[in-house]
Structures are given as structure tokens and as C-alpha cells.
Amino acid sequence: MMRYFRSMSGRVFLILLAGVLASAALTWWLAFGERQRTMSQFRETRVLEQLEQFVLALDAVPPTSRPAFVSTVRRFGPRAELLPAGDMPAQAQEGFARLLSERLGAGFSVATLPQPATACLPRGRGASVQSELTPPHPLCDMLVVRLRDGAQVRLRFVLPRGALPPLRPDFFIYLALFMCSIAALAYWVARMSTAPLKQLAHAAEGLGNNLDQPPLPQQGTSEIRLATAAFNAMQTRLREHIRQRTQMLAAITHDLQTPLTRLRLRLEKVEDTALRERLIEDLAHTQAIVREGLDLARSVDASEALQPLAIDSLLDSVCSDAADAGQPVTLDGHTGLTLPARPVALRRCLTNLIDNAVQYGQAARVAVLREMIDDRTWVRIAIRDNGPGIPEAHLQQVFEPFHRLESSRSRQTGGTGLGLTIAANIAAQHGGSITLANHPEGGLEAVLLLPS
Numbered sequence: 128m129m130r131y132f133r134s135m136s137g138r139v140f141l142i143l144l145a146g147v148l149a150s151a152a153l154t155w156w157l158a159f160g161e162r163q164r165t166m167s168q169f170r171e172t173r174v175l176e177q178l179e180q181f182v183l184a185l186d187a188v189p190p191t192s193r194p195a196f197v198s199t200v201r202r203f204g205p206r207a208e209l210l211p212a213g214d215m216p217a218q219a220q221e222g223f224a225r226l227l228s229e230r231l232g233a234g235f236s237v238a239t240l241p242q243p244a245t246a247c248l249p250r251g252r253g254a255s256v257q258s259e260l261t262p263p264h265p266l267c268d269m270l271v272v273r274l275r276d277g278a279q280v281r282l283r284f285v286l287p288r289g290a291l292p293p294l295r296p297d298f299f300i301y302l303a304l305f306m307c308s309i310a311a312l313a314y315w316v317a318r319m320s321t322a323p324l325k326q327l328a329h330a331a332e333g334l335g336n337n338l339d340q341p342p343l344p345q346q347g348t349s350e351i352r353l354a355t356a357a358f359n360a361m362q363t364r365l366r367e368h369i370r371q372r373t374q375m376l377a378a379i380t381h382d383l384q385t386p387l388t389r390l391r392l393r394l395e396k397v398e399d400t401a402l403r404e405r406l407i408e409d410l411a412h413t414q415a416i417v418r419e420g421l422d423l424a425r426s427v428d429a430s431e432a433l434q435p436l437a438i439d440s441l442l443d444s445v446c447s448d449a450a451d452a453g454q455p456v457t458l459d460g461h462t463g464l465t466l467p468a469r470p471v472a473l474r475r476c477l478t479n480l481i482d483n484a485v486q487y488g489q490a491a492r493v494a495v496l497r498e499m500i501d502d503r504t505w506v507r508i509a510i511r512d513n514g515p516g517i518p519e520a521h522l523q524q525v526f527e528p529f530h531r532l533e534s535s536r537s538r539q540t541g542g543t544g545l546g547l548t549i550a551a552n553i554a555a556q557h558g559g560s561i562t563l564a565n566h567p568e569g570g571l572e573a574v575l576l577l578p579s
Contacts, residue, residue, distance in 0.1 A: 135324065140317035147309050171223070174284060178270070179230045181205055181282075186235075186274045193278070210271070210279040224270055234275035239268065323351040327358060332558070338366045380421045387414055419545040422475070423528060423552070431469040438466050438506050438577070442495055445477045454485045460495040462506055464579045468557055476553035479546040480510045480561075480573050488512020488570055497579070505559075508575040516565040525563065526551045550575075 181200060185207070188196045197207045224239040231237070270282045323346075330343050342359040345352045391410055397403040439461055449456040484491035494509045517525065524530050529544040547561070554561045559577040566572045 134321075136317045136321040139320055140313050143313035143316055144310055147313060148306070151305070151309070171226075175223075175226055175230060178205060178227055178282060178284065181207070182227075182231060182235065182272050182274070182280070185280060186276075190276065190278060197280075206283040208281045208283075210281055212277040212279060223268060227270065227272075231272075236273040238271045240271060240281075323347045323355075327351075327354060330358065334362060334365075338362065338369060376421050376423075380417050383417055387417075416545075419549070423545050423549055431472055433467045433469060435465045436468040436470055436473070438462060438464055438468075438495070438508075441468075441470065441474065442477065442493065442508070445474060445481065446493055449478075449481050449485070449491070454481070455490040456481060456485070456493065457491075458493045458495070462495055462497045464497060464504070464506055466506065466557075466577055466579055468577070469553075472553045472556060476550045476575070477508070479550040480575065483546050483550075484510050484512035484514075484571070484573070488514030498576075500576075504579040506577045506579060508577070509572055510575070511566055511572040512570045514570055516569070516571045517563070519565070522563045522565075526561075 184200075185193060185196060193209055197209060201207065222239070224237040228235065228237040268284060270284075271279055272282060273279050326343065330340070333340055340362075342362065343355045345355045345359075347355075387410065391407065394403055394406050394410065397406065442458060446456045446458040481491045481493070488511075490513045492511045494511075496507050498505045498507045521530075526547050528548045547563075551561050554575055554577070557577055559575060562574050562576075564572050564574070
């Protein structure tokens with residue numbers, strides 16, 4: 128899981144998910160505040176309508192009948208108390224009083240007299256239930272309204288300040304579905320946006336194994352199309368460069384064969400036997416270098432088609448051929464795996480490694496097994512010799528073309544310094560690698576890793 132979130136797709140997914148969820152949370156918070164304001168306005172409007180209807184009805188009742196009317200309405204309306212005519216309290220009209228005055232119209236006056244919450248409670252319950260009316264519970268207000276005939280009435284009422292109605296039980300189900308939908312959408316967008324990059328990365332990885340792979344389709348965003356076009360152009364240039372180099376070396380090799388053959392025929396006429404043998408030996412070495420140079424050029428040419436190959440059968444065949452040629456070669460292990468490989472090139476790689484072990488280490492012990500590396504199955508082929516090994520500083524340098532260790536590997540052994548270079552190139556063509564190490568029990572061990 129952590130590996131996914133370290134990838135570009137995972138990070139894009141997290142950024143999209145966090146952004147959408149933050150936007151959703153902000154939207155919900157704003158909607159919740161708007162819902163609170165709407166409910167508060169609705170409650171105030173209901174109270175205003177009740178007070179307006181009460182005051183208008185009281186104003187229409189004759190003064191002598193008003194006490195009875197107030198006593199009757201008190202059971203289901205606001206708590207009202209008739210006052211004698213007089214001056215209104217010197218209180219500016221604000222808030223609720225102003226709204227009620229606007230609804231009543233001309234001829235009425237309204238003043239606010241804020242009171243503690245207990246003022247709206249029945250007698251004898253003030254101290255016991257005062258906490259019931261503290262915020263967020265209803266707030267008690269008192270208004271003094273002067274009627275059109277000058278009479279005054281004092282109104283006690285409560286403005287509801289309670290909490291909003293509880294959410295519906297299925298709200299959280301809808302919320303969970305919404306979250307899952309957002310997560311799925313963010314995951315799909317992340318996968319879709321990074322898929323071209325993954326395709327480009329896989330193509331770049333496969334380019335080392337097969338320069339002749341089909342060009343990538345130019346699709347997607349303008350940036351992806353531009354990168355794809357540049358990648359395809361690079362592949363074309365590399366393929367043309369390899370082709371030209373291979374043709375050049377092949378032509379040089381072909382052109383050298385005739386003068387080298389003619390030179391050998393002339394060397395046969397040299398009367399000094401010792402001199403003739405030395406010259407022929409040098410000529411043979413020159414011809415070997417020419418052939419190895421051509422093989423080196425071909426080792427980076429991926430024109431041979433990939434095909435399923437049973438690695439156990441190939442190893443058995445290579446080791447059997449070496450044993451038939453009199454080389455001390457043994458094979459141990461079995462994988463049962465089939466690899467996509469170029470049989471001729473891979474055979475050349477294994478033959479070079481075995482020949483290298485036999486020539487410089489007197490024997491080749493081949494061991495094959497399967498390994499799991501980064502959740503992927505690999506074939507590990509270890510070829511160990513009985514030689515003295517090589518200095519640690521030269522373990523990487525021996526893969527360079529024409530690099531030879533003269534202290535332990537003389538020209539008489541027939542080495543040209545290209546065998547390991549060719550083997551490493553072929554391994555890279557197959558997506559693998561070759562490493563050298565001095566074995567703790569003696570000898571040099573070459574390890575060839577190939578992906579299955």
C-alpha cells in the first residue's frame with residue numbers, strides 16, 4: 128500500500144481526494160450555516176406572525192373586553208399584560224421590535240424591554256428551570272406595544288434558539304456513498320492521468336531489450352504526445368545508429384578477411400620456421416579480434432526475435448556441448464521456468480561465461496535457481512571457476528571492451544577482452560544483468576540474472 132502512495136498515481140489520488148473532500152467539507156459547513164440562518168428566520172417569522180395577529184386582534188377588541196380576551200388567549204398565545212395608557216419606554220426600536228413595528232404599520236409603537244429567561248416562566252419555576260432557557264435554549268424577550276387608542280400591552284414571549292432538527296438516519300449512508308464515489312473518481316482520474324507515463328516508462332525499459340519494438344501511439348494530452356514523439360524519434364535514431372555501426376564493422380571485417388587470408392598465404396612462404404610461427408600466431412590473434420569486434424556489434428543488435436525458451440533445456444544443451452568439447456563443466460539446479468529470450472544470443476552469452484571460467488579458472492560449475500526480487504521471479508545462473516579470482520578494483524572494469532588483466536590472463540590464452548562485454552550486452556538485451564564477485568571459498572563467480 129505504501130509503495131502505491133509513493134508512486135505518482137498514488138500521490139495524484141491523494142491530492143485529488145484531499146482537495147475534493149476539503150471542498151465538500153467547506154460546502155457542507157456553508158450549507159449548515161445557511162440552514163441555521165434559514166431555520167432561525169423561519170422561527171422568528173412564526174413568532175412575529177403570532178404577535179402581529181394577537182396585537183391586531185387585541186386592538187380590534189373594545190377596551191372593556193380586552194381583559195377577558197387576554198385571559199383567554201394566554202392559554203395558547205403570548206403572555207400579555209394590559210397596562211394603563213402612558214408614555215412608552217425610552218427604548219430605541221431594534222431587532223425584533225423594529226420588525227414587529229413594520230408589520231403592524233402606522234398607529235402602533237413597539238419598544239423592547241429585555242428580560243432574564245425566568246421572566247417567561249410560570250411563577251415559581253424560575254430558579255429550577257432557568258438552565259432550560261439558557262443558550263442554546265429559547266431566549267425570553269419583553270415588548271411593550273401601544274395600540275392605536277393609546278392603550279399599552281406588555282408581551283412576554285420566547286424566541287426559539289434551539290438546535291437544528293436532528294439529521295435523518297440515512298444521512299450518514301448517503302455521506303458514505305458520496306465519500307466512496309469521490310474516492311473512486313479520484314482513483315480513476317489518477318490512473319487515467321498517469322497511465323501514459325507508465326506506458327512511456329515501460330517502453331523506455333523495453334527499449335534496451337528490443338530496439339525494434341513498435342513505436343508508441345501518440346495520444347493523450349499535448350505534453351504526453353510531445354514526449355511520445357520525442358521518444359519515438361530517439362528510438363529511430365538509436366536503431367539507425369546501431370544499424371550503421373553494425374554494417375560498418377561487418378564491412379570492415381569482410382574487407383579485412385581477403386588481405387588477412389592473402390597475408391597468411393604469404394607467411395607460409397617464410398623460410399624461418401620460428402619467425403613464421405610467431406607471425407602466424409599474431410595473425411590468428413588479429414583475426415580473432417576482428418571476429419570478436421563483429422560479435423560485439425551484433426551483441427547490441429536486437430534483430431533476433433524473442434520467443435519462449437525453457438532455460439533448463441538451454442543450460443543443459445550448453446553444458447553438454449562444453450563437456451563434449453572436453454571442458455570440465457558441471458550443472459546443478461532446476462527452475463522449470465520458460466523465459467522470453469533470443470536463443471542464439473543467450474546461448475552465446477552462456478558460452479562466453481563458461482569459456483571464460485574454463486580458460487582462466489580451469490573449470491566451470493554452473494548452478495541455476497529461481498529468486499524473488501521485488502515481487503518478481505528471476506532466474507539466477509551462477510558460474511564459478513577454480514581460479515585465483517581478480518582484484519576487487521577490476522570487477523567492473525573487465526566489462527569494458529578490450530580490457531584485459533595481463534597479470535593473470537596472457538594473450539596465449541586466446542582472450543581478446545571482449546567476451547564479458549558481449550555477454551553483458553546480451554544480458555541487458557534480455558532485461559537482466561551480470562555481476563562478478565570473488566567467492567569466499569575461492570574462485571571467481573559470475574552471476575547472470577534474467578527476469579522470467
